[in-house]
Amino acid sequence: MIETVALAPGYRVSRLLKGGWQLADGHGAAVEREAAIADMVAFADAGITGFDCADIYTGVEALIGAFRERYGQLRGAEALDGLKIHTKLVPDWAMLGRVDRRYVESIIDRSRQRLGQERLDLVQFHWWNYDVPGMVETAGWLSDLQRAGKIDRLGGTNFDTARTAMLLDAGVKLASMQVQYSLLDARPENGLVQLAAGRGVGLICYGALAGGFLGERWLGTAEPSGPLDNRSLVKYKLIIDDFGGWALFQALLHTLQAIAAKHRVGIAAVALRHLLDRPQVACVIVGARSARHLAATLDADRLRLDEDDRRKIAAILAERQGPKGDTFALERDRGGRHGAIMKYDLNAVPA
Ligand SMILES: NC(=O)c1ccc[n+]([C@@H]2O[C@H](COP(=O)([O-])OP(=O)(O)OC[C@H]3O[C@@H](n4cnc5c(N)ncnc54)[C@H](OP(=O)(O)O)[C@@H]3O)[C@@H](O)[C@H]2O)c1
Numbered sequence: 001m002i003e004t005v006a007l008a009p010g011y012r013v014s015r016l017l018k019g020g021w022q023l024a025d026g027h028g029a030a031v032e033r034e035a036a037i038a039d040m041v042a043f044a045d046a047g048i049t050g051f052d053c054a055d056i057y058t059g060v061e062a063l064i065g066a067f068r069e070r071y072g073q074l075r076g077a078e079a080l081d082g083l084k085i086h087t088k089l090v091p092d093w094a095m096l097g098r099v100d101r102r103y104v105e106s107i108i109d110r111s112r113q114r115l116g117q118e119r120l121d122l123v124q125f126h127w128w129n130y131d132v133p134g135m136v137e138t139a140g141w142l143s144d145l146q147r148a149g150k151i152d153r154l155g156g157t158n159f160d161t162a163r164t165a166m167l168l169d170a171g172v173k174l175a176s177m178q179v180q181y182s183l184l185d186a187r188p189e190n191g192l193v194q195l196a197a198g199r200g201v202g203l204i205c206y207g208a209l210a211g212g213f214l215g216e217r218w219l220g221t222a223e224p225s226g227p228l229d230n231r232s233l234v235k236y237k238l239i240i241d242d243f244g245g246w247a248l249f250q251a252l253l254h255t256l257q258a259i260a261a262k263h264r265v266g267i268a269a270v271a272l273r274h275l276l277d278r279p280q281v282a283c284v285i286v287g288a289r290s291a292r293h294l295a296a297t298l299d300a301d302r303l304r305l306d307e308d309d310r311r312k313i314a315a316i317l318a319e320r321q322g323p324k325g326d327t328f329a330l331e332r333d334r335g336g337r338h339g340a341i342m343k344y345d346l347n348a349v350p351a
Contacts, residue, residue, distance in 0.1 A: 003276075003301055025059050041071060046294060051083065051084070051085050099134050118150075156176070180205070205281055252316045
């Protein structure tokens with residue numbers, strides 16, 4: 001079995017989580033339902049028992065709900081209880097001024113129904129636009145639903161340091177904050193990591209493989225100029241540009257490849273292990289369209305980097321230019337390069 005972490009007292013989850021965005025309609029090529037369920041069974045059987053999804057990942061909560069039902073039938077109630085499903089509450093940008101208690105409860109009830117859970121394990125809350133009031137009130141309504149037994153734990157996603165502190169100061173019991181954090185993007189180190197350490201909030205990280213850029217497939221290749229295969233790659237290509245460009249990225253990949261070869265693992269395992277070893281990182285999400293990378297992902301659990309490995313990685317990272325600023329600040333700027341490729345309104349208002 002693989003390493004687990006107590007994200008909060010009484011709440012234990014695998015440190016590696018299976019990401020669900022790759023299964024969403026509109027992310028990339030369509031996925032086949034039965035194959036996706038079989039893949040989830042393979043992840044859970046391997047010890048990756050935590051699954052990340054969202055109210056706005058079209059079709060994914062229902063798919064995970066079907067997987068939960070299947071897993072209970074195959075492995076029994078105790079195994080089913082061992083799964084942790086992390087969803088989100090992401091009100092549409094266009095909806096923010098009209099979010100009220102009823103709206104929040106309807107989204108939560110829809111997630112419960114889709115996932116087949118009386119009580120959601122973890123709901124990670126997001127608020128697109130700090131200029132629109134209602135962020136703290138919405139978190140308060142979620143806290144009420146937590147007290148009412150519809151939600152076990154609350155977390156946030158993509159809040160910056162100041163807003164994370166604001167939510168905590170308002171009494172919202174955040175067990176976790178899900179943020180982009182990787183070898184290419186260290187923005188959480190600009191304040192959030194320190195706050196999270198002081199306030200007992202575990203970081204759940206996405207983008208750890210930069211959509212697959214941190215893998216053998218891109219080693220030694222020319223900078224892509226045409227359309228990329230999926231939305232993750234589009235997003236993380238912009239991060240590579242901010243990191244210092246393709247040449248520095250290639251230097252990083254070559255360094256990682258040498259370390260990977262020494263330990264007889266793949267580049268992805270080194271990228272994941274590096275992140276799992278960072279202070280305050282509780283969990284790392286690995287996006288997976290299928291189970292084809294499962295064995296390579298599990299290598300990250302057993303891999304131990306040594307001083308020489310860490311020194312080589314640090315030497316490359318010392319040359320990076322960015323991305324700069326606090327967590328998700330670039331993505332909140334709708335007119336900027338990062339904001340221009342985001343989809344802000346994916347949460348159809350339930351009837
Ligand atoms: N809160 C948020 O705003 C937010 C944003 C983005 C993502 N997320 C969450 O984080 C998850 C991760 O998504 P991401 O976009 O950041 O992707 P990622 O995990 O950085 O990359 C996933 C891709 O990497 C490749 N891959 C996976 N395991 C590999 C391995 N062991 N070796 C080599 N390549 C491997 C696969 O690409 P190929 O199949 O093409 O090989 C896969 O689709 C999502 O599913 C979602 O749950 C959250």
